[in-house]
Amino acid sequence: MKRALLFVVVVGISGVMFGGSAHSEGPPPHSHLLLTGIELDESGEWPLSIKKCRPLANGQAVPLNAHHANLHTGRAGEAQWEAGNGVVPVFPGRTPWSNCDDLMEFFFG
Secondary structure, eight states: OHHHHHHHHHHHHHHHHHHHHHHHHOOOOOEEEEEEEEEEOTTSSSEEEEEEEEEGGGGOOOOTTTHIIIIISHHHHHHHHHTTOEEEEEOTTTSSOSSHHHHHHHHHO
16 A cells, blocks of 8 residues: 555656646656565655666557556556556656656655
8 A cells, every 4th residue: 555655656746747638638658667676665655765677668658548557557556566566657858757767866866
C-alpha cells in the first residue's frame, strides 16, 4: 500500500505538468521507466533507494490503449508495487526526468 503513494507522487507531478485538458484527452504517447527494488521512507511517500532503473520498450512509447491498466494499475501494476517495483512515465520537458539518470538525480540528488 505504501508503494502506491510513490505512484501518487509521480502521477501528481505528471498531472500538474499537463493540466486539466490533458486528462480529458488522455496523455500524449510517452515512454516509461521500470524501477526495481524500491524502498520507501516511513511515510511511504519518498524513496530511500531504488535498486535499478531501466527504460521499458527501449525508451519507446507504449501504446496508450491499455498501458495504464497494465503498467500502473490493475493486477499487473499492483503486482509490480507489491514486489517492490514500479513503472513511472517519462514526459520529456514536462516531468523532472527524461531518463534513469535524471530520475535518480531527482530523488537522490
